[in-house]
Amino acid sequence: MKLSTKGEYGLRAIIDIAENSKNGEYVSISDISTRQKISDRYLEKIIAKLKKSGLVKSSRGVNGGYILGKDPKCINMFDILSVLEDNIDVTECMDIHVFEKCNNHYTCKARKLWVKINEAVENVLKNTTLLDMIKQEIKKGEEIE
Amino acid sequence: MKLSTKGEYGLRAIIDIAENSKNGEYVSISDISTRQKISDRYLEKIIAKLKKSGLVKSSRGVNGGYILGKDPKCINMFDILSVLEDNIDVTECMDIHVFEKCNNHYTCKARKLWVKINEAVENVLKNTTLLDMIKQEIKKGEEIE
DNA sequence: CTATTTCATACTGATTTAGTAGGAATTATA
DNA sequence: TATAATTCCTACTAAATCAGTATGAAATAG
Ligand code: FES
Ligand code: FES
Numbered sequence: 001m002k003l004s005t006k007g008e009y010g011l012r013a014i015i016d017i018a019e020n021s022k023n024g025e026y027v028s029i030s031d032i033s034t035r036q037k038i039s040d041r042y043l044e045k046i047i048a049k050l051k052k053s054g055l056v057k058s059s060r061g062v063n064g065g066y067i068l069g070k071d072p073k074c075i076n077m078f079d080i081l082s083v084l085e086d087n088i089d090v091t092e093c094m095d096i097h098v099f100e101k102c103n104n105h106y107t108c109k110a111r112k113l114w115v116k117i118n119e120a121v122e123n124v125l126k127n128t129t130l131l132d133m134i135k136q137e138i139k140k141g142e143e144i145e
Numbered sequence: 146m147k148l149s150t151k152g153e154y155g156l157r158a159i160i161d162i163a164e165n166s167k168n169g170e171y172v173s174i175s176d177i178s179t180r181q182k183i184s185d186r187y188l189e190k191i192i193a194k195l196k197k198s199g200l201v202k203s204s205r206g207v208n209g210g211y212i213l214g215k216d217p218k219c220i221n222m223f224d225i226l227s228v229l230e231d232n233i234d235v236t237e238c239m240d241i242h243v244f245e246k247c248n249n250h251y252t253c254k255a256r257k258l259w260v261k262i263n264e265a266v267e268n269v270l271k272n273t274t275l276l277d278m279i280k281q282e283i284k285k286g287e288e289i290e
Numbered sequence: 291c292t293a294t295t296t297c298a299t300a301c302t303g304a305t306t307t308a309g310t311a312g313g314a315a316t317t318a319t320a
Numbered sequence: 321t322a323t324a325a326t327t328c329c330t331a332c333t334a335a336a337t338c339a340g341t342a343t344g345a346a347a348t349a350g
Contacts, residue, residue, distance in 0.1 A: 001148055001226075001266075003235050003259075005339065012255045019254075028295065042340050048297075060296045061348025077258055081146075090148050109164075109278050110157045113222055114148075116273065120265040121146075128261065133254050150308065173326065187309055193328075205327045206317025 003085065009038050010046045010084035011077075017056060018072050018134050026058075026065030046084065053083040072134065078125035088125075090117045148230065154183050155191045155229035156222075162201060163217050163279050171203075171210030191229065198228040217279065223270035233270075235262045 013032050020027045020035075029047065033040035047066060050056045055075060056066045068075070082088050089095060091114045158177050165172045165180075174192065178185035192211060195201045200220060201211045213220070227233050234240060236259045 001146065001152070001230055001233050001235065002237070003146055004337095007146070008236055008255070011258065012253070015254045026295095030295085039340060041342080044296080045340090051296090058296060059348085060294090060346075062292095062294045063349065064295045064347085066296090085146055088146050090146065091153055092147070093153075108157070109160045110153070112278060113156065113269075113273060116269045117266055120269045121262055124258075124261045124265045128258060133257060149306095171326095175326085184309065186311080189327080190309090196327090203327065204317085205315075205325090207323095207325045208318065209316085209326045211327090 001090070003081075005042075006046050006049075007081050007084045009036070009043065010050060011080055012036050012038070013043060013047055014050055014055065014068075014075075014080060014130065015133055017066050018068055018130055021065075021067045024067070026063060026067055028065035031065070049083050050080075053079075055080060055083060068130075072130035075130040076126050077128045077130075077133075078122060080130070081125060088121070090114050090121075094118055146235070148226075151191050151194075152226050152229045154181070154188065155195060156225055157181050157183070158188060158192055159195055159200065159213075159220075159225060159275065160278055162211050163213055163275055166210075166212045169212070171208060171212055173210035176210070194228050195225075198224075200225060200228060213275075217275035220275040221271050222273045222275075222278075223267060225275070226270060233266070235259050235266075239263055 013036065016032045016036055017027045020031070029040050029043050032038070032047075033043050036043075047056065051058055051066070054069045057069045058064065058066050078088075087095065093108075093111065094114050158181065161177045161181055162172045165176070174185050174188050177183070177192075178188050181188075192201065196203055196211070199214045202214045203209065203211050223233075232240065238253075238256065239259050
């Protein structure tokens with residue numbers, strides 16, 4: 001039940017972009033990779049997916065890099081992770097294309113749980129925006145730290 | 146973000162046991178494997194985990210097999226899946242033992258999402274009992290099928 | 291022109307997954 | 321007591337996936 005590093009690194013990367021292109025500056029892979037301590041070659045490949053989906057836009061050449069493709073409050077976690085992860089469902093049999101795999105799709109009791117888990121996860125993902133992730137939460141009593 | 150077959154098969158197996166040992170009869174691996182269409186050798190290994198954790202009890206020899214170790218309403222999905230899956234958290238860094246892995250555990254913005262997902266999944270798992278899974282739901286309008 | 295950057299494609303070692311295999315121990319029943 | 325049915329225990333393995341490398345072309349600012 002684990003996310004791949006693509007999902008993990010990719011989310012960290014887009015958060016990094018959101019935080020570091022505040023003045024319209026492009027954020028380069030090398031910057032992200034040093035800040036996030038992730039292999040730059042690997043990051044390239046991961047960010048390519050974000051690019052392809054339109055979640056980020058790019059500029060080549062000197063001072064190039066990436067910026068968000070949309071307003072951070074219009075990007076939610078489901079958008080991001082479904083691009084990064086090959087599939088986001090808990091089991092194969094949740095995928096309509098492989099529904100024959102199960103011995104008895106329609107009566108299978110286990111299926112009820114997969115549905116519930118999927119719903120719960122999707123609910124979190126769709127209701128959490130990129131803005132939610134980057135905004136500072138001011139909580140009382142935390143000044144001490 | 147996918148469950149392993151251990152989790153999938155294991156849950157189907159314990160549901161099968163719950164449904165087929167109604168009169169105190171032990172349910173054998175070969176019965177489960179033919180009903181569920183899962184390799185019996187593989188099932189052996191999976192059910193061994195359930196046995197070890199006390200979720201099922203076994204009897205060797207002729208007419209042997211497995212029965213539930215507890216009342217199905219006292220077994221929840223978290224109990225079952227945490228025994229079957231090596232880890233149930235969405236990312237490594239949710240594991241306290243590997244918290245150094247993250248570049249900055251305390252300020253990492255991505256972490257907020259991992260926490261939310263984990264909470265949502267745990268909530269479903271802990272609030273769904275084995276009894277919930279096996280009981281027939283009578284819904285109006287389904288007699289037609 | 292040159293340095294810097296993304297973009298595209300192919301390759302690879304390590305790890306994990308999903309099983310298999312062989313046989314010992316236990317038990318009901320005839 | 322012999323036998324068949326069952327769990328139990330440990331080791332092995334082929335295939336797939338993961339995580340990352342490698343190479344170099346294309347674009348662009350200065
Ligand atoms: S529907 Fe896939 S496990 Fe049953
Ligand atoms: S705490 Fe693990 S990704 Fe940040």
